[in-house]
Amino acid sequence: MAAELDHPEYRTWAISSVSENLGGYAGVDSVRLPRVLRTVRPLFIAWMARPDPHVIDREIEIIAAQLAILQRREDDFTRILNDMTQLRDSVQTEQAMLNARVAQLQSQKIPINWLPSELLIQIFLVFAAEETTTRLPYNPAPLVISHICCKWRQLALTTSRLWSFISYRSVGFKLLPVQTFIDRSGSAELTFTFVSPSDGVVQNAAALAVTERDTSEGLVHVFGPHFSRIRSITFECHFAASMRPVFSAVCKGKFPKLRYLDLALCSQDFSAIRPTPIPANEVPSENETRMDSVLTNLRLQQVPPAKLPSYLLRNVRVLELSYPPRRTAAIRPELFIQTMSGMTQLLHQTPQLHELAITGVTLFWDITRADLQAARLLEGSIPVNAIEMLSLRRLHWKYAHPKDIYPLLSLLVLPRLEHLDLLIAQPPTKRYEVSHFRGNHVQNQDSFMQAGPLLNFAVTLGVLKELNISCHSEDTLASSLRQLLFPSLEKLDIAFVGQHLRKEPGLPALSRLESIFRDPRLPHLTHLSLSYFDIPPGHGKATLAYMPCIMSLTLGGCTGVDAVLKALAESYGSVPSGGGSCAPRTCGVRICPRLEELVLWSCNDFHFESLFSVVHARSGEADVSPPNIGVPVGVDVASAVLGRKIRPLKKPRNARDNTMHAVDPGSHTASGAICTLIPIEEALHPTGITCIHLEDGPPISEDQVLSLEELGVIVTLR
Numbered sequence: 001m002a003a004e005l006d007h008p009e010y011r012t013w014a015i016s017s018v019s020e021n022l023g024g025y026a027g028v029d030s031v032r033l034p035r036v037l038r039t040v041r042p043l044f045i046a047w048m049a050r051p052d053p054h055v056i057d058r059e060i061e062i063i064a065a066q067l068a069i070l071q072r073r074e075d076d077f078t079r080i081l082n083d084m085t086q087l088r089d090s091v092q093t094e095q096a097m098l099n100a101r102v103a104q105l106q107s108q109k110i111p112i113n114w115l116p117s118e119l120l121i122q123i124f125l126v127f128a129a130e131e132t133t134t135r136l137p138y139n140p141a142p143l144v145i146s147h148i149c150c151k152w153r154q155l156a157l158t159t160s161r162l163w164s165f166i167s168y169r170s171v172g173f174k175l176l177p178v179q180t181f182i183d184r185s186g187s188a189e190l191t192f193t194f195v196s197p198s199d200g201v202v203q204n205a206a207a208l209a210v211t212e213r214d215t216s217e218g219l220v221h222v223f224g225p226h227f228s229r230i231r232s233i234t235f236e237c238h239f240a241a242s243m244r245p246v247f248s249a250v251c252k253g254k255f256p257k258l259r260y261l262d263l264a265l266c267s268q269d270f271s272a273i274r275p276t277p278i279p280a281n282e283v284p285s286e287n288e289t290r291m292d293s294v295l296t297n298l299r300l301q302q303v304p305p306a307k308l309p310s311y312l313l314r315n316v317r318v319l320e321l322s323y324p325p326r327r328t329a330a331i332r333p334e335l336f337i338q339t340m341s342g343m344t345q346l347l348h349q350t351p352q353l354h355e356l357a358i359t360g361v362t363l364f365w366d367i368t369r370a371d372l373q374a375a376r377l378l379e380g381s382i383p384v385n386a387i388e389m390l391s392l393r394r395l396h397w398k399y400a401h402p403k404d405i406y407p408l409l410s411l412l413v414l415p416r417l418e419h420l421d422l423l424i425a426q427p428p429t430k431r432y433e434v435s436h437f438r439g440n441h442v443q444n445q446d447s448f449m450q451a452g453p454l455l456n457f458a459v460t461l462g463v464l465k466e467l468n469i470s471c472h473s474e475d476t477l478a479s480s481l482r483q484l485l486f487p488s489l490e491k492l493d494i495a496f497v498g499q500h501l502r503k504e505p506g507l508p509a510l511s512r513l514e515s516i517f518r519d520p521r522l523p524h525l526t527h528l529s530l531s532y533f534d535i536p537p538g539h540g541k542a543t544l545a546y547m548p549c550i551m552s553l554t555l556g557g558c559t560g561v562d563a564v565l566k567a568l569a570e571s572y573g574s575v576p577s578g579g580g581s582c583a584p585r586t587c588g589v590r591i592c593p594r595l596e597e598l599v600l601w602s603c604n605d606f607h608f609e610s611l612f613s614v615v616h617a618r619s620g621e622a623d624v625s626p627p628n629i630g631v632p633v634g635v636d637v638a639s640a641v642l643g644r645k646i647r648p649l650k651k652p653r654n655a656r657d658n659t660m661h662a663v664d665p666g667s668h669t670a671s672g673a674i675c676t677l678i679p680i681e682e683a684l685h686p687t688g689i690t691c692i693h694l695e696d697g698p699p700i701s702e703d704q705v706l707s708l709e710e711l712g713v714i715v716t717l718r
Contacts, residue, residue, distance in 0.1 A: 571589065602697070
């Protein structure tokens with residue numbers, strides 16, 4: 001330490017430093033100098049240890065080399081990480097592919113995914129075409145399909161026909177949903193449906209009428225450029241003002257692809273649906289009507305058809321005129337009245353009509369047959385000729401007045417009518433309004449039984465195969481069908497549907513067939529159905545006796561069924577059993593020998609014994625075979641049954657065989673009369689019952705069912 005203090009340089013530096021800092025302080029002497037030197041010693045050491053620039057440069061080079069090594073290592077690590085990232089991405093991609101494959105394989109377990117895309121598209125189109133009761137203002141089917149899975153969404157977005165089913169169910173007009181469907185439909189044919197929603201009692205009818213009319217005008221404006229590709233229009237509204245834009249567009253617009261047209265006014269208030277006349281400038285001119293129309297289905301509900309242009313009706317095949325009856329009596333007087341002159345004009349304009357449906361139309365007879373000499377022409381009546389409807393095959397008439405059925409059918413020539421469906425309404429007890437008038441009592445409303453506007457001659461529906469009759473009153477059956485003939489009828493259904501109007505307890509009695517039809521003989525009838533009637537004793541047997549070829553009998557909700565079953569089980573006669581002490585054995589049946597099917601639902605007054613006797617009488621166990629092979633079939637048996645000798649008819653000289661031909665019960669005699677006699681061969685060898693349907697009837701045990709099945713019957717219980 002002392003050596004360091006005695007170092008000449010140190011002493012010189014210390015003295016100079018102290019002198020400079022202390023300004024030559026006189027107090028520094030030889031005694032205090034060592035103390036001062038010790039104080040400044042660290043400063044001197046720091047000055048002596050100052051770095052050399054060469055050393056610093058050398059150290060910088062070393063650090064730079066180390067940084068270069070670290071940078072190379074970092075680059076290596078980055079490359080490795082990139083490679084690992086790529087490996088991870090490839091693993092994730094492969095994993096996603098495998099998961100997708102697993103999902104695809106799992107989806108193959110579902111049967112719907114077995115179908116090809118073409119078949120799925122057809123299913124989607126059927127689903128989209130179905131009417132839905134959704135509260136959405138548009139058809140939700142395409143959106144629902146597109147939200148199931150990716151495959152279905154792709155199919156939905158690429159199938160333009162799926163978006164062609166455009167429905168709108170809102171009073172207020174919204175452009176976006178309709179325009180979206182139109183854009184996505186591409187060039188496909190459009191099916192448009194508008195249904196104005198009904199929320200019960202309307203508080204502000206005037207405001208609703210304005211809103212509904214604006215919606216109608218907006219829809220017509222949006223669809224205006226696309227009239228050429230519209231194939232179907234269904235428009236249901238509550239106010240006539242809303243129907244006018246659509247009606248005018250149909251009359252004036254060009255719809256070369258329109259096949260289905262449904263215009264309906266659904267309001268129960270007639271003041272809201274009173275027809276608004278179309279101005280003359282909106283009615284199409286002759287040049288505009290000279291065009292081909294492909295319209296085949298036309299339905300009008302509370303919309304008069306008089307203003308429709310004739311070119312739209314030329315090719316109509318299905319026509320429905322609907323004016324449903326009012327629900328309340330408060331609005332009873334305002335029913336729609338269709339003049340027969342307007343009806344005949346409409347039928348003349350539809351020569352291709354195949355099916356005609358009329359609901360609740362009140363006919364006002366202002367015409368008279370011109371080709372007949374009427375006994376009394378009505379004042380102001382219009383003479384018309386019979387209307388030939390050569391293509392009409394089906395006629396549905398609901399809520400028909402009993403006095404209107406015969407005059408209308410006598411006015412029409414129906415050579416191909418095969419199906420007739422009638423719902424005969426109960427005539428009103430008071431005739432205080434013009435809607436209850438008919439042509440046969442226009443001059444005097446109190447004279448209900450005056451002669452009709454047409455002559456009373458029988459109308460023959462020669463090719464009619466199926467007749468369905470529903471009535472509100474049993475008295476209207478005879479008054480509406482007595483002047484009609486059905487020589488070729490094969491299916492007959494008679495039902496009473498006026499339980500809500502009947503004041504007497506119980507069911508109405510079924511009238512005898514000869515009081516319902518002009519000619520009760522139905523030799524070709526194979527299916528008979530009776531519903532909600534009380535069948536008096538003897539009436540069932542008398543009715544079935546006119547139907548020798550019946551194969552299926554249905555009784556629903558009827559009483560007196562047990563007597564009918566006993567009549568079906570009644571034997572033709574009895575023959576000796578072979579032994580002298582044994583009792584005679586019954587054989588054959590008297591009515592309906594060809595009966596094969598028996599349906600009983602909601603019939604509770606029959607016993608199982610009666611049902612079993614019907615089956616047993618027609619089974620093989622009750623069959624009787626002729627004892628001698630050489631004798632003609634049925635002769636000996638008939639002799640034994642009738643108790644007298646029956647001689648066979650002599651063979652004609654030009655007979656080529658030795659067989660005896662049975663008489664067909666449906667054949668005609670030489671004079672042209674209809675024969676309903678049952679050949680004795682069929683009576684003695686009836687067809688066995690093969691099927692029995694029982695629903696909501698008396699309880700039947702399993703043993704009873706087995707006893708029927710042992711006779712070869714298939715029993716269905718519900």
